[in-house]
Amino acid sequence: MDWVNAVxxxxxxxxLYALFAAGLSLIFGVMRLVNIAHGDLIIFAAYLGLxxxxxxxxxxxxxxxxxxxxxGFFGYVLQRGIxxxxxxDDLLPPLLVTFGLSVILQNGLLEIYTAxxxxxxxxxxxxxxxxxxxxSLGVLPVLTFAIAVAVIWGLxxxxxxxxxxxAFRAVSDNQDIAQLMxxxxxxxxxLAMALALAVTAIAGILLGIRTSFDPSVGGGRLIxxxxxxxxxxxxxxxxxxxxGIILGVAQTVGAKIDPGWQVLSGHIVFxxxxxxxxxxxxxxxxx
Amino acid sequence: xxxxxYNVTRSSQAARISAIIGVLIxxxxxxxxxxxxRSEMRLMGEIFLYLAxxxxxxxxxxxxxLVSVGQQAFVGFGGYMLFALTIFAGLPPVVAIGAAGVLGxxxxxxxxxxxxxxxxxxxxxxxxxxxxxxRLSFAQVSSLGGGxxxxxxxxxxxxxxxxxxxxxxxxxWLALGIVVLVIAAVYLFLRSRNGLALTAIRDNELAAGSxxxxxxxxxxxxxVVTAGLTxxxxxxxxLQKLRISPDAAFSVNDWTAFVIxxxxxxxxxxxxxxxxxxxxxxxxxxxxADLGTIYLIVLGVVAIVVMLKAPKGVWGLIRARFDxxxxxxxxxxxxSKDKKGP
Numbered sequence: 001m002d003w004v005n006a007v008x009x010x011x012x013x014x015x016l017y018a019l020f021a022a023g024l025s026l027i028f029g030v031m032r033l034v035n036i037a038h039g040d041l042i043i044f045a046a047y048l049g050l051x052x053x054x055x056x057x058x059x060x061x062x063x064x065x066x067x068x069x070x071x072g073f074f075g076y077v078l079q080r081g082i083x084x085x086x087x088x089d090d091l092l093p094p095l096l097v098t099f100g101l102s103v104i105l106q107n108g109l110l111e112i113y114t115a116x117x118x119x120x121x122x123x124x125x126x127x128x129x130x131x132x133x134x135x136s137l138g139v140l141p142v143l144t145f146a147i148a149v150a151v152i153w154g155l156x157x158x159x160x161x162x163x164x165x166x167a168f169r170a171v172s173d174n175q176d177i178a179q180l181m182x183x184x185x186x187x188x189x190x191l192a193m194a195l196a197l198a199v200t201a202i203a204g205i206l207l208g209i210r211t212s213f214d215p216s217v218g219g220g221r222l223i224x225x226x227x228x229x230x231x232x233x234x235x236x237x238x239x240x241x242x243x244g245i246i247l248g249v250a251q252t253v254g255a256k257i258d259p260g261w262q263v264l265s266g267h268i269v270f271x272x273x274x275x276x277x278x279x280x281x282x283x284x285x286x287x
Numbered sequence: 288x289x290x291x292x293y294n295v296t297r298s299s300q301a302a303r304i305s306a307i308i309g310v311l312i313x314x315x316x317x318x319x320x321x322x323x324x325r326s327e328m329r330l331m332g333e334i335f336l337y338l339a340x341x342x343x344x345x346x347x348x349x350x351x352x353l354v355s356v357g358q359q360a361f362v363g364f365g366g367y368m369l370f371a372l373t374i375f376a377g378l379p380p381v382v383a384i385g386a387a388g389v390l391g392x393x394x395x396x397x398x399x400x401x402x403x404x405x406x407x408x409x410x411x412x413x414x415x416x417x418x419x420x421x422r423l424s425f426a427q428v429s430s431l432g433g434g435x436x437x438x439x440x441x442x443x444x445x446x447x448x449x450x451x452x453x454x455x456x457x458x459x460w461l462a463l464g465i466v467v468l469v470i471a472a473v474y475l476f477l478r479s480r481n482g483l484a485l486t487a488i489r490d491n492e493l494a495a496g497s498x499x500x501x502x503x504x505x506x507x508x509x510x511v512v513t514a515g516l517t518x519x520x521x522x523x524x525x526l527q528k529l530r531i532s533p534d535a536a537f538s539v540n541d542w543t544a545f546v547i548x549x550x551x552x553x554x555x556x557x558x559x560x561x562x563x564x565x566x567x568x569x570x571x572x573x574x575x576a577d578l579g580t581i582y583l584i585v586l587g588v589v590a591i592v593v594m595l596k597a598p599k600g601v602w603g604l605i606r607a608r609f610d611x612x613x614x615x616x617x618x619x620x621x622x623s624k625d626k627k628g629p
Contacts, residue, residue, distance in 0.1 A: 219539060263419070
């Protein structure tokens with residue numbers, strides 16, 4: 001029964017990882033940009049959430065209504081101000097610029113909030129649980145998982161059912177022809193980054209309620225998100241959710257064997273999948 | 288126009304002069320124990336080790352297109368191998384440094400096979416995953432101190448050289464030796480057949496492949512050789528520090544972020560770039576280090592601005608202005624008798 005519990009808890013944890021990964025997947029899908037600063041942006045969102053809850057005295061989940069638009073706006077400005085200049089055939093500029101951004105964000109947060117671990121206080125939500133059979137499911141993990149499914153469904157719907165999604169797919173397929181057809185790709189990229197950082201904001205707040213965080217943990221979140229994307233297969237959002245679940249289960253089962261193995265076993269499962277299925281489990285585009 | 292009046296040469300006046308100056312500087316640096324103080328020698332040793340790391344990263348990213356953010360895997364691995372081989376196998380430290388390089392090559396082979404399946408930026412993050420696997424794995428090894436790390440036993444430290452001065456001199460010369468080895472290796476590699484293949488791949492991967500260059504193999508050689516040399520540099524770094532812990536050994540900031548900034552600011556894809564970048568990096572560090580985190584923010588901003596405004600770095604600006612090449616890698620066409628017109 002302990003093992004069943006580990007798998008169930010891992011699945012719910014996978015929802016959070018899928019949220020880390022969704023923004024990464026979206027940006028890569030639209031503009032072939034891999035954002036090294038993604039993890040630090042998640043932590044940045046968590047700190048924004050912390051500031052909002054402290055200054056306005058609201059519940060962390062209500063802080064979403066402030067943090068999501070702020071992060072979205074930040075994403076649009078970031079993309080149009082800096083990242084659009086790096087896009088092209090050469091891989092190095094976007095990689096190095098986002099790497100620089102990661103160092104700036106990390107040390108900026110360190111300067112403002114110090115290195116002390118912080119946590120958001122969500123009151124009763126943190127400890128509430130629902131008993132199912134002999135298992136006990138935390139309300140927060142279940143809520144996180146539900147939000148992850150909703151976000152991925154929403155992104156999928158945006159991609160395939162709306163004019164914006166059509167524009168995303170068009171610039172992704174061929175930038176130049178999309179431009180000829182009257183799409184302003186710089187604006188579309190800005191919107192894609194805004195949407196990605198809005199998702200990142202949700203991920204950051206949920207992370208901040210679930211565990212404590214400090215400015216240095218961004219890199220680890222980037223790696224979890226990245227592993228979920230690769231396990232699921234590039235360009236497939238539902239695959240990304242599956243990848244997140246696999247990673248979460250690997251971690252909780254690993255932790256069950258030996259607590260020191262939690263993160264390590266996630267990495268090992270990732271490497272095994274990379275060895276067996278280099279394109280991930282459900283590939284849609286070739287990377 | 289008569290073709291016989293033209294010849295193709297690699298060398299140039301600037302390259303010959305810089306080679307002579309380079310040898311002179313090297314001789315002065317070898318003699319440093321007789322003119323420099325203890326703290327200057329320590330700083331110079333650190334500069335050499337960073338220059339070695341930067342030159343190696345530049346070979347991978349600037350020439351082979353392998354942008355890794357996980358080189359700390361090999362730095363830490365080399366450091367841990369130094370500790371393990373001296374403590375458990377009883378090897379003398381200098382021998383252990385060489386052995387760490389060999390072991391670095393051996394672990395890099397299966398890693399390369401796996402990680403070359405990822406392309407571009409995903410390759411970069413994949414290398415980081417490996418570095419994390421190394422960090423977490425070495426944290427599990429309780430005989431090397433687990434998560435809190437361990438110090439090099441006094442007996443082994445004494446075996447390097449009996450006096451403190453002797454140890455400091457030796458570790459300085461080893462650092463100087465490795466940076467000369469690395470730069471010479473990079474230079475000779477780039478002038479070899481493999482280097483030509485690498486340059487072709489950098490310029491156009493598709494065209495290079497269609498001309499019969501084995502792209503996978505060439506990149507593989509670069510990755511594995513770089514891994515071995517990086518492991519040796521790592522062993523030397525921790526021979527200087529005398530203490531190792533997983534977080535210090537596999538630090539992404541210390542062994543990769545700084546190195547990337549050095550190469551980008553100096554000029555990626557040139558041998559001269561990392562040298563200039565290292566000097567700028569240490570000049571900034573010595574003047575701004577008191578500012579702590581602000582210094583790192585400034586470094587990040589400088590790197591972004593350089594990448595956007597002058598993607599070829601400081602050396603690229605100099606080269607565009609003066610047409611200089613201190614390490615003769617390219618070929619240039621010269622008119623043999625300039626006075627005779629066609």
